[in-house]
Amino acid sequence: MKTSLLQVEGLTVRFGGLTALSNLDFKLGEGDLLGLIGPNGSGKTTCFNAITGLYKKNSGSVLLRNKEITHSSPQNIYRNGITRTFQRLRLAIGLSVFDNLVIGDAMHLNTSIYFNVFRRSNLRADIKNRLEQAEEILAFFNPKLIDNIYQPIGKLSMIDRRRIEVCRALISKPSVLLLDEPSAGMTHEETRDFMTDLMEIKIKTPKLGVILIEHEMNVIERVTDRCIVLSYGKKIAEGDYRDVSTNKDVRAAYLGED
Amino acid sequence: MKKQDKYLVTYCEILLTSTITTILVVAFLIVEKEMLLGAIIGLGILGFFIAKGRGIPHKIDQVYREHPCVFYLTIVSPVIIAIVFCRHEHFALFMIASVAIYATACLGLTLQLGYTGLTNFAGAAFLGVGGYTVAVLTNQSIPNVLVILLGGLMAAIIGSLLILPVLRTRGHYAALVTIAFALLFKTFLEINDTLGGPQGLKIASFKFFGLDFNEPLLGSSFYLSYVIAALLLMLVVFIITRLIEKSWLGLHLDAVRLDETVASCFGINIAAWKILAFTLGNFFIGLAGGLYAQMLGHIAPTNFTFADSLILISIVILGGIGNPLGVIPASFLIIVLPEKLQFIQEYRFLLFSILVILVLVYRPEGLLKRGLRSFYRTWGRERKLEN
């Protein structure tokens, strides 16, 4: 039996009269790669926003390693080891690649005024370490990105920006990574490359639990061990790709969508 | 061209730019005929576009980064030369000191608006808090330098009264809170008799280790002492602001400004950083206000109106939001121009509004665009990049 990382029970989120997420249960164990699929507006992003503390939960609970984090602030949830990416890229466009990456490890940065203003040589040594750390993680995704570490994010291509966002989420060595449609806006080839990288991350950090929101069923088939299907905020199926793709409700939800 | 020759050409260009700028600035401060002033402004604008066409701002930026000694040579020494040259001119010196004081206050705003994204439309009110604190305390037996520090501290403390509404509300509402405060502050001064009411207060002269600032210094205008004090204050505040920017602190402030949601998802305590920036910014503004009051020798509520807050914001926008260096030329333009061109005086708010709109539409990055953060001098050069 794998150690449980994340345990979501009866999670419900309402916006006025709209129930965006209804009584959702699932578990994520160490090393799991869980797919989260469903038509547009079915509540996938809401689920991430609720887990990371951005949305208030109307009921239900979220446990991380059996520790209650249901009503924790986004800041505390991050410190407890859950990081994420966003469906629409949310990088700081005016800042450099390095700045964007290092924000991902904000909890380990020394923010004392004395250190930052008066201990400049220590700060400099610290920055150099961070630089190495950032280069290391970039080298893994795309060694060419190392040359861009001092460049503004705006100079990078779409896929590289996605990669930076994932690096930002990984740099603090979280135990749970939430990926919200990372392949949005990517070509088929780029998606394939990206998923190859993802599989390598899984090999390198075998204990990391990942939830992946994804539109394309063949990607789900290729990379996830198990997936959950949402429709109108409700879980309508859960299982491996074969079970889910042959499920009647799932087909209805997807066919009804198009 | 060989690399060394290229550097030489760049250095010459920078030296020439700095010499011409110094001459124009000094001439502008001293000349009184409006025709001549117009000619100087024309030359200045022409020079700016020629310099821009040759890419000089970019080169200056790069050379300063690589060789700080060039910075001292081309900025600090012209300032010293200009001051020595103008040492008998009361008005020119008063202008230089005012520019430095306003620039100092704008560095506080840079911290708030430029780095953290907090709109503060009560800049002049905090200037006033500093000023009135000094006015009340100089007549006690507290050392004058300490009194100015207390002015800054007082501004920071009064600012924390505003913290709660500023944190609770977002965007335009936070701006409204500060506007309300600015208006209230002036009314409060006007009706408060212990603070002199509409007539204001007189302030005893600034004394520093037996040196009386209202006495001529070395046979020059007595404003010379204030010029030196104001420039030193500006330099210290400037250095602190830059060090904050080039550190993890600046990175956190940027993260808060750019995207609060992302910042929260990476553990950044939004409120704490806003409080830090707001308080420290007001502290700087209060220091500037304290010295300003000392120099004026007499302050009244009309020195700290809402219009003056708008002037401070215009300087920050014109200079380039978030670039501490930009507030210096911007202060010069916005403070000195209307003083020299009397016919502008009456229309000055009209002109400022037009100027701010034009800047926002055509050059939102301001006179000097804020560059990427470089954490230390050799930042980005360990890995040589062709650019």
Ligand SMILES: Nc1ncnc2c1ncn2[C@@H]1O[C@H](COP(=O)(O)OP(=O)(O)O)[C@@H](O)[C@H]1O
């Ligand atoms: N902040 C919000 N306020 C109101 N309604 C929201 C909000 N966020 C999401 N919703 C609604 O919740 C539903 C689920 O949205 P979302 O989780 O973004 O779907 P998905 O990511 O699966 O496409 C949608 O109907 C959406 O309009």
Ligand SMILES: [Mg+2]
């Ligand atoms: Mg979504």
